[in-house]
Amino acid sequence: FRITPGNDEEVQVLKKVLSHMKVDFWQPNSVSMIHPNNTVDVHVKHSLTQSLHAHLKQRHIDYRVFISNLQKEIEKQTGHRSTRKRRSESEYDYEVYHPLQEIQSWMFEMNRTHPYLVHMFSIGKSYEGRPLYVLQLGKRSRPQKKAVWIDCGVHAREWIGPAFCQWFVKEAINSYKYDSVMRRLLNQLNFYIMPVFNVDGYHFSWTTDRFWRKTRSKNHKFHCRGVDANRNWKVKWCEEGASYHPCDDTYCGPFPESEPEVKAVAKFLRKHKKRVKAYISIHAYAQMLLYPYSYKYAAIPNFDCVESAAHNAVTALYSAYGVKYRYGPASTTLYVSSGSSIDWAYRNGIRYAFAFELRDTGYYGFLLPETLINPTCTETTRAVKAIASGLLKKCESYRDVFPYL
Numbered sequence: 378f379r380i381t382p383g384n385d386e387e388v389q390v391l392k393k394v395l396s397h398m399k400v401d402f403w404q405p406n407s408v409s410m411i412h413p414n415n416t417v418d419v420h421v422k423h424s425l426t427q428s429l430h431a432h433l434k435q436r437h438i439d440y441r442v443f444i445s446n447l448q449k450e451i452e453k454q455t456g457h458r459s460t461r462k463r464r465s466e467s468e469y470d471y472e473v474y475h476p477l478q479e480i481q482s483w484m485f486e487m488n489r490t491h492p493y494l495v496h497m498f499s500i501g502k503s504y505e506g507r508p509l510y511v512l513q514l515g516k517r518s519r520p521q522k523k524a525v526w527i528d529c530g531v532h533a534r535e536w537i538g539p540a541f542c543q544w545f546v547k548e549a550i551n552s553y554k555y556d557s558v559m560r561r562l563l564n565q566l567n568f569y570i571m572p573v574f575n576v577d578g579y580h581f582s583w584t585t586d587r588f589w590r591k592t593r594s595k596n597h598k599f600h601c602r603g604v605d606a607n608r609n610w611k612v613k614w615c616e617e618g619a620s621y622h623p624c625d626d627t628y629c630g631p632f633p634e635s636e637p638e639v640k641a642v643a644k645f646l647r648k649h650k651k652r653v654k655a656y657i658s659i660h661a662y663a664q665m666l667l668y669p670y671s672y673k674y675a676a677i678p679n680f681d682c683v684e685s686a687a688h689n690a691v692t693a694l695y696s697a698y699g700v701k702y703r704y705g706p707a708s709t710t711l712y713v714s715s716g717s718s719i720d721w722a723y724r725n726g727i728r729y730a731f732a733f734e735l736r737d738t739g740y741y742g743f744l745l746p747e748t749l750i751n752p753t754c755t756e757t758t759r760a761v762k763a764i765a766s767g768l769l770k771k772c773e774s775y776r777d778v779f780p781y782l
């Protein structure tokens with residue numbers, strides 16, 4: 378359901394109804410973030426749909442049903458057809474979604490067949506004991522190159538994320554031979570690519586609950602599992618836009634870096650923070666490019682440089698298929714959230730920190746069809762290349778140079 382409450386009264390009614398029904402929030406992430414005239418996308422159990430229709434009609438609240446049979450849409454992506462295609466031995470299919478095992482096998486294969494550009498290693502283990510693999514992508518020569526970190530799959534149900542990380546690696550390797558921009562990037566930078574950050578959650582979204590978002594860690598007092606891996610970072614931890622309740626989708630965890638996945642990445646970035654010049658996290662959906670701050674309404678010190686990098690990125694993205702992205706500080710462009718990875722990266726000295734919210738704007742939401750993997754990843758690759766290319770140039774923030782502006 379896409380629901381648009383038109384005033385405060387409708388917001389109050391909607392909050393009550395949706396909390397009571399325990400719906401699955403797609404956008405925004407929790408009931409507390411419902412505001413007048415802002416659309417709310419929710420996934421509702423079959424047994425409750427008639428009742429929700431009735432409530433909304435009775436109160437004259439504006440709404441539409443985008444997907445009337447979610448199960449059917451899910452099966453299009455995990456059913457027989459895709460499975461057969463994915464298993465084709467000859468060539469890896471980048472235009473289907475892959476379960477964790479296949480992504481990991483693909484990483485080993487990349488590491489084996491492209492030793493000149495790819496180096497695969499593990500930065501730790503997940504809550505359930507799975508290795509946390511990262512691919513270093515870049516020409517091996519100078520040991521102290523600048524670096525760009527890219528993670529995908531922080532939120533389990535955002536399947537387009539891992540598909541993008543794989544696409545980017547493929548594209549980088551293939552175009553290294555003929556694309557002078559990519560060659561320069563790989564010669565002068567290292568990319569650290571983590572295709573699946575939240576490995577346990579991603580696996581769970583394939584086996585059990587397609588719309589799982591959090592990690593899979595257990596809680597002592599509650600039966601609910603998992604922590605929001607994008608609210609668990611040690612920066613304004615668990616303040617506005619995060620929840621203390623273990624059953625909420627934006628649960629911040631018992632303490633900062635409680636999740637082994639977050640801790641491992643934070644440790645890696647802390648260790649390499651002198652070299653890592655940009656942090657990029659790939660999410661879905663909203664078609665936005667966001668940068669700090671997430672936790673407050675204020676401009677970052679190097680706002681002009683970051684804003685111009687974002688502008689170049691969305692322009693490059695638009696040049697592929699004319700898809701429009703909004704961009705700006707996460708707090709004002711999407712919503713306020715605390716304990717996020719971009720704020721943490723920024724605070725730890727990574728001056729270019731971005732979160733992408735990829736396609737679409739809610740028609741398919743997390744069930745973005747496999748036919749859209751190619752265009753979505755193609756345009757996003759352009760945006761990431763634009764950001765990375767910008768790092769090779771110098772940017773003086775006007776605000777830094779002329780404080781009176």
Ligand SMILES: *[C@@H]1O[C@H](CO)[C@@H](O)[C@H](O)[C@H]1NC(C)=O
Nearest residue numbers: 382383384385412413414415
């Ligand atoms: C919501 O939209 C309606 C109609 O466009 C407008 O009259 C109203 O002022 C808006 N409310 C808010 C809080 O923006």
Ligand SMILES: *[C@@H]1O[C@H](CO)[C@@H](O)[C@H](O)[C@H]1NC(C)=O
Nearest residue numbers: 485488489492496497498499
């Ligand atoms: C990647 O390949 C190198 C050899 O080229 C090997 O030493 C390394 O262990 C491989 N990485 C993994 C995770 O297997």
Ligand SMILES: [Zn+2]
Nearest residue numbers: 532535660661
């Ligand atoms: Zn996300």
